[in-house]
Every structure is written in C-alpha cells, then in structure tokens.
Amino acid sequence: MKTPLYYLRIYLSIVTQYIKAKLQYRTDFFISTIGMIFTNIAGIFPVWIIFHNIPSLHGLSFNEMLFIYCFSLLALSPLQLFFDNIWSIWSHLLSGTFIKYYLKPMNVMFYYMSEVFDLKGLSQVAIGIGGLIYASNQLDVQWTLLNIVLLIVSLIGASLIMISLMILAASTGFWIMDPWNVISLVNRFRDFAKYPVSIFNDFFKFIFTFIIPIGCIAFYPSQLFLNPLQDNEMIVFFSPLIGIVLFIIANAVWNKGINSYSGTGS
C-alpha cells in the first residue's frame, strides 16, 4: 500500500541525492541564486517606479502592492522548488527517455517531478517571507493564529493554481511531442499574478478569475489580510478551492496523457 508516508520517504531520499550532486557545483548555485534574486526584485521594480509618480494605484498603496507581490512569490515557490523538471519534459518526450518513468511502481508524475529540487528557488521563499513581513508591518496586519492558519491554507490553494496550469501545458506534450512553446506561454502568465484584478474591465476580470485564474494566485487571497474579513467578496474565500479543482483536472489530463504517449519506438 502506497501511503503518503511512503512517498515522503522516497522523495526525501531522491532529493537528498540530488542536493548532494548539486553541491558539487557551488559557483553554479551562487550565480543561479543571484539570477533568481535579481528576477524577484525585478518583479516589484516597475511598481516601485510607478509609485514614484502617483500616490495610489486604483486605490491600492505601494505597501499593499508589495504585500500582493510577496504573496505571489510565496504562492509560486512550490512550483519553482518541486516542479522545475517541467522545463525538461520536451527532451524526455522527444528522445523517448520519458518511458523510464513508467517502469517504477509509483505515481508517474511524482517520480518525474521528484528528480529535480530547485535549490535556487529557496531565495524566492526568503524574499517572499521578508517582503511579506515588511509590508505587513507597514500596513499593521495583525498576525493572529487564525490569520496564520488562513495564510498557510490560502498559500497552498494558490500555489496549486500555477502548478496545475503548468502541468496542463506540459501534458500537451504527450500529444504534440514538443510542449516548450505552450509551457513558455503559460509561464508568462505567472508575471501577471502580482497585478490587482480590479484594474481590468469586466470581461478580463471574468477571464482572470475563472478561465485563467491568475487573480486567485495572489490578489484575491491577499485581500483576506488587507481588508477586514467581513468586507470581502465571496470569491476571496473560494480562491483556494479553485486551486484544488484545477489540480484535480490537471492530474486527470496528465494521466490521460501518459496513457496515450507511445514513446519513440527505439
């Protein structure tokens, strides 16, 4: 019987070996981390510049925008840390090496994703937490026990959204062979998570809430902490659910995909 505990044990042993191997290349870790830090600081830079020119953006202050941005960094971290192998799937599908993931008695997606643990992503977690603490101090957000539980639950739900979208993009590879372009397109949406959905007109509000729910990655869930609880719209409470539903769909599509992928025949 494969319990979650069994998977956790396997994951830890695979990842330990991976990290040992990676630590052979310290300069690479150092340079990649710098790249990651630059990318993360870059994300807030345009907002910071904009706020040099105007006092508030559609009713939001700079600190509120910073809070939403750092929330999005944290919500996108699990994707970066645990699912980075998505970017290599094209080479496995084209060369046929993907077939090896069918040959172990465990979940294919788990086995495939467990092969990479993205060390440089840890800097994103650090920046996210640091920025969130700074912004909530400036905004007087009270971190009661209830709020901390809410934060963790909403972060988990939110992180599933981008993970699911990326898995859906990667799954197209089982039919079209090279999903690189689809993955890069979906990846571009992750940059939009930091913007308030309230700036869009009704049509795009609907799209970014229900069709490509990037608004549920950071904007809606962070309203839970920025506004008094009772002032929020219903969608704010439902956004973690959207992540779970999307993940169930993505998992189903992935499973359909691995059943129809036929390898390369050699």
Add this chain to the structure above:
Amino acid sequence: MNMGRYLVIAKSSFMTRVARRSTFIFTFLGNLAYITVIYYLWMAVYEGNSMLNGMTFNQAFAYLALASSLFTMFQVYTEWFMSAHILNGDIITSFIKPLDYQFNKLFEAFGAVISNFITISIPTLLVIIFVFDTKIEVGLNLAFFVISLLMAMLISFFIDYMIGLCSFYTESIWGICTTKDVIVLFLSGAMVPISFFPEYLQTICAYLPFQAIYNIPLTIVTTPGLSLMDYANALAMQGMWVVILLLVSRLLHAVATRTITVNGG
C-alpha cells in the same frame, strides 16, 4: 571582406527560424496577453492624470507595447547558442572556418531578427495600432526609427555576445543570462519609460548603453515634434555605443579564446 558568405549565413538562420511556425503563434499570443495587461495597468496609472512626466497615456502605452514587441524581436538567444557550443566544444568548428566568428554570429542574429520582425513584431504592431487604437505619428520620425532600430539591434547583439563569452569561464549560464535580461530590461526603459524614473536613476541610465536599445528608438517614434538636432543627438549617442561595444567585445573575445580547451575525440 566578402559580404556574400555572411549574407548566406543570415539567410539560413532566417530560414531555420521561419520553419518553426508554432513558436511564432505562441510568442504572439504571449505578447497579446502582456499588452492587454499593461494597457489596463497604465489606464489605472493615468486615472485622474492626463499627463505624467511629459507623456500622455497614449504615448506611454505605445512606448511600452512597442517595447514588448522589440523585446521579442531582439530575442534571438545568441548567448545561449554560443554557450552551448562553447561547453560542448562545437565552437572549434566555427573557429576553423574562414569566417570571422563574431560576424558569423552577428549575421545569424540578424537573420533571426528579421524573421522575428516579420512573424511576431508586425502582427503585434497591427494589434497595437488597430485593436488598441494607438496613434503613432507618421512622418520623418519613422525613417529615424528604422536607423535607430538597426543600431539598437547591434548594441543588443554585442551585449549578448559578451555574455556568451562568459561560458569560456563558467558553465552556469542560466544565472548570468537571467541577470543580464533583468538588468537590460530595466535600465533600458522596456518595463517603465525612463522618464518615470527618479532623477538619480535617470542619470545612471544615461551613462549606460542599455537605454540605447529601447529608450532611444522608442522615444524617437513616440515623441511628436522632435527637431533634426534631437534626432542627430540620439543617433550619435547610439553610434558611440555601437563603436565602444564593438571594440570591447572584440577585445574580450581575444582574451577569452586564449583560455579555450577542447577535448579531442
């Protein structure tokens, strides 16, 4: 120098890029999404202001939307291809050819830029003009814009080329390329027009080559009523950077290739 052989390289690079049609469609869709988002973002920025830092909403939007279109046009991955070839040793086959390595790469990049221009930038431009109803002045500025674009392409290429040379020293090219992309995008004004920057950042940017890639051509095309003197100054500034970066990159090339070791086999 025999130009003919370099033009063949440009042409074959063009044909290789054009063959991958799905790339264009997905890059174009990504551009559309990005342009939509910045449209609404900057509408929000201009809420209650008709003019910020001497730019109207229409100018700021045209500037940023064109910047995204230029960014995908200049994105030809010179540094990634160079590093792949340096790391696996294939670079040696380029060195033994009777071609200058840098010009070889330059014309490859040029072919790719042209194919990006036709397949991604033009459709994006049409959407910017017709769907978002953005006014772009038609006149002398367009002629200077084209010259300015060519020099911007050269500057962008020389920077990519110098980054590519880093692979002679390190294998961790991801971090270096990402850092470069971020620095170029910001300090060039591609994310936010440079006139929105705080005073001290504007001064720093003025002394760096990055603003010559995006800010100069975009200012030329979006600002109405520039004098001939303004155009001449802008182009001279770009020309200066082209010469400086050409010399620096060739010097670095000479230094870097001395360290090369390729295993036989």
